[in-house]
Amino acid sequence: MNPWIHIPQLLAAGITMGAIYALVALGFVIIVRASQILNFAQGEFVMLGGVVTFFFITGAGLPYPLAALAAVLAVIVIGFLLHLLVVYPLRKASVLILIMATVGASIVISNTSALLFGTLPKALPPFSGDLPLELGGIRIVPQNLWVLGATFLLFFVLYFLSHRTLVGKAMEASSTDPLGADLSGIARNFMVFLAFGVSAGVGAIAGVLVTPIFYTSYNAGTLLGLKGFIAAVVGGWGKNSGAVLGGFVLGVVESTSIAFIPAGYKDAVAFVVLLLILYFRPKGILGSPYIDSRRW
């Protein structure tokens, strides 16, 4: 059978998944821009967004929109706590130790979620029905459009926050030159605290958006986190635009690969893409201000 006939449909699925990777990647970028820390608990925020919304609907009986909002706020609080309980106490340690600590935190979060909310996969209803729309022969469920729209909206909000506000610039300053930031009177720890909150919020929103399409469960965060990290590296480390582009590239490549290789290898595709990029263009597609500025 001709594999190419599936491409349009797979492309549509890939773009949706790419949007989610983009949001996870943006979460990484927010924290890196403030601190040089790689937060490997980023995927857990996404998982929690879905799981906690599910809990607020089924366990607490909240209406869907309110449950989603409450979940996002709850995850933001968890992001703040992650900073206060794990990152802040280790502020004098090396970045490598901090990164390992976020890996540890990620395990704790996912296991706590299993304990509190169970290990069964959880689904949320789509925001606006599940009647597929026909667009030029491709069937698209409306939730995909929600995902895309929200991703672009968030991208522009984050772009504005990080490049057009003084706090955003102070955050960037904190990571590109910590000593310079200290001597400019920036409370760097507070910048990182803020970044963890914003990043958790973005992750949770991604979780709320994606759970109606792909389900989620307590262990979904790890792989999502890794894919988001790969997306951020592929697009250009430390750049909002790189995160978004990398997310879409990864989603599309991964999804369309199913036409040519067995679907079971899908997850390996992301890592192959990462290796290729690291080999041929380590700065990522759009280039990276960090990798540039490190050279001198």
Next chain:
Amino acid sequence: MLRIKKLIVHYGPFMALNKISLEVNVGEVVTLVGPNKAGKTTLLLTLSGIVETTEGRVLFQDADITNLDPYKIVARGLGHVPQGRHIFPTISVFDNLMVGAYIRRKAKGEIEEDLTRIYELFPVLKKRGKQRAGTLSGGEQQMLAIGRALMGRPNLLMLDEPSSGLAPRYIDEIFAAFQELNRRGLTIFIVEQEIQRSLAISHRGYVLRNGRLIKKGPAPALVESREVQELCLG
């Protein structure tokens, strides 16, 4: 204005500063000189709260600032232009200056005034305002580092080897700027390798060696001293 009392600082087991006592009075320009690795940078970093004190006190404007968080020390009016400049390379020259004013970001009017003054002092910063700071030349980056510190409205400005690695015309320009700033009332504490030059605009000076102050006095007398003569010969 600044009183350092018997300051001791360690890096692990290594004692980098040994009972340093030093004063800078309101309106003065004071220079600290010393050979490489004497501990000059360590002293300034300790005053700014970056390096931790083992023993001794730092008083600034009659308040004890020993081991305070760096941002709190900046907020009290102690500015610091670090060795190596440490400007923010990825954001624009203008944004570097704005980040320098971060602690008083609400005072829009003051910030405008300060910007105007800094542009008068270093016109190149206005001309290159939109450029990424990492693209500036060394001399321009030093001016930016000074401008950024001034945006915090310090009462006392500390500078760590501001002339290092600069072309002569930039050195002239920044030393002229220090004199002008001091004339306008800023107290200045300079660490320099350009010893003659720096002492020439100073009221007093200190010589640091192996973590100890080995000489102090009025600048003209210090220039003539054996300790400084030795340093100048290298």
